[in-house]
Amino acid sequence: MRHIISILVDNEPGVLARVSGLFTARGFNIESLCVAETENPSYSRLTLVTSGEDWIIDQIIKRFDNMINVLKVEDLSTSESIQRELLIARVVPTKSTRPEVLRIADIFRSKVIDVGPKSFALELTGTKDKLEAFVEILRPLGLKGVTRTGLVSVSREKK
Amino acid sequence: MKRFIGAELFFESLYNLGIRIIFGLPGGYVLKIYDVMPSYASKVKHILTRHEQAATHMADGFSRASGLPGIILCTSGPAATNTVTGISTAYMDSVPVLIFTGQVPTPFLGSDAFQEADHIGITRSCTKHNTLVRKTKDLPKAMAEALYISTTGRKGPVLVDMPKDVILGESDFKIPNKIKLSSYDENPTLIKRDLNSLKARLSKSKKPLLILGRGSCEDENIKNIKAFIRRFKIPTLTSVMALGLVEDSDYYFGMLENDITSVSYELIEQSDNIIVVGCDLNKIIPKAVLKNKKLTIVDIDKAMMNPTVKSNLNIYCSSTSFFEKTKDELEPLEFVWEKEYLSKLSSKNLLNNKKVISNNKKAAIFTMLSELLKGEAVVCSDFSYEDVNLQKFIKFNNYKNNILSGGNGTPGYGFPAAIGAKFSRPNSKVISISSGNNFQFNMQEIIVALEQKLDLTIIVLNERFSDKKAKYKGPNFKSIGESFGAKSFQFNMDASLKSNLSKSLNRKGVVLIEVRI
DSSP, X not given: OEEEEEEEEESOTTHHHXXXXXXXXXXXXXXXXXXXXXXXXXXXXXXXXXXXXXXXXXXXXXXXXXXXXXXXXXXXXXXXXXXXXXXXEEXXXXXXXXXXXXXXXXXXXXXXXXXXXXXXXXXXXXXXXXXXXHHHHHGGGTEEEEEEOOOEEEEOXXX | OOEEEHHHXXXXXXXXXXXXXXXXXXXXXXXXXXXXXXXXXXXXXXXXXXXXXXXXXXXXXHHHHHSXXXXXXXXXXXXXXXXXXXXXXXXXXXXXXXXXXEEOOGGGTTSOOTTOOOHHHHHGGGSSEEEEOOXXXXXXXXXXXXXXXXXXXXXXXXXXXXXXXXXXXEEXXXXXXXXXXXXXXXXXXXXHHHXXXXXXXXXHOSSEEEEEOGGGOOTTHHHHHHHHHHXXXXXXXXXXXXXXXXXXXXXXXXXXXXXXXXXHHXXXXXXXXXXXXXXXXXXXXXXXXXXXXXXXXXXXXXXXXXXXXXXXXXXXXXXXXXXHHHHHHSOOOOOOOOHHHHHHHHHHHHHHHHHHHHHOHHHHHHHHHHHHHTTOSEEEEEOOGGGGGGGGGXXXXXXXXXXXXXXXXXXTOHHHHHHHHHHHOTTSOEEEEEEHHXXXXXXXXXXXXHHTTXXXXXXXXXXXXXXXXXXXXXXXXXXXXXXXXXXXXXXXXXXXXXXXXXXHHTOOSEEEEEEEO
């Protein structure tokens, strides 16, 4: 099953290696990883997406909890959560597909963040499905490259 | 305020933290520490070893025999990588050990400098925590934190990496009195909800069983555990790591072994509620045996619990808190373990042991030693996987007398651990017992025992001697001992062995006994 794990860690060198090391040790792949400072600059939040057997993920989460540099671990896939990801796509359309690309961007509420005589750079925020749909539609229209940030997620307010 | 260099801060901090003895070996990047050492000689004693792995085992044995933390100092690169086996041994058995390594100066970190290794990366998966000190002024705090982390919660090794410029730099000496780490619970207590579910579980169970592991080996626990067993008349097993914890209790049924004919298997099969305190059952018993068993797992480490097994009750708390609280709050319950059945089990245990002793020469020697030592001596051993069950043939009056590499099964652990143990328990008899092959891993340390004028008995079981198929007969351990200058003896497996052993066990100084089996 796919798991989204949110980890609050000390903002120190070596912490990321410690966290990712647990996945290496069990032969797990990290599908996406996103790290940045929180409102308190001495802490970072790490959002990590992986898939594997539930009990192994559970073991990994507990081992995170044991780490001195880890303050809080949460498996967001077990609770209701909101997820977002940012994507930047570079598209090189032909003369005839140029308006088509802009129309698609409009439908997806994507922003053009760079424009040149030959290409566009488009920015899009959304869930994983939305980004994947966007990429698929752009593919025949001259898509040259995609850069994604990886998922960030917060749990919904508890009712 | 007085200014110190990093090397002096190292000793000031050690002394301030209550450390009086360290094990180590000098080398390039820690030379400054060795330079200032003479002026601190009265405060912190340094034991010069011949190999860093042995130094780590010594610190480990020192810690296990006394409960105090063990300290190692060594240089970078090859020295630090040599300690990894020792660190891993301490990590597997949750032993508080602190490793201080030298490192290349911070500007050269990661440049493949001479004797450089990434100690933090290498030891990440075998330490409880590790840290690189970047500024001289941070050194005392880092050391205090390392000691705190190592000796609290689930104990374990902590490595502190000290670059050369940190050791040479200057700073004031400021050390925190109290360490507070956010989100680190050093002593989780038994909460009401868990206690209630335990009560509910016990009220339904007819045949509970208690299994104690190293996690329950704390001095303050002994009284409470014995009271617990007496009060509930609950049959008890200990893991190999916790032998000697409740040896004299009436309901003690020996060691938990992975053997289908053993009493421990029978008890597990019969029991309808197994309370496991501070023991990693999965390391000892195959999962299939525990499949449909109701387990109550009490542990200070959440990673020992598996919530996907619905029949388990997981209690996250320290063993001290568990036995302290259950002492008063649990009502004695009616259990139906039949008296006759239990006494039958005890005699089965004895019978099983007798059978093994008559077939296994090592077991026979262990029994002999046990009779001679009467449980008072510290016995340090290292055995391969198939021989670990032999440990049960030695009686221990105290869990601190039982020293062996459990989880890691490190060959060559016993002898250096015995040297370390002798330093923390100078008034106790200390013996090391290893097979000929394992002894060769760390036999160079005989010279350390001689230099330090220790009273130590080393028993080497030379197995190859009687093995006619063996291509290589192995060395003559008696002459090895003699060449170092130890009093050495060679005995054969015969009727006079016991009296021979008895005589040589009483000798002073370093005594090496080779038994050809």
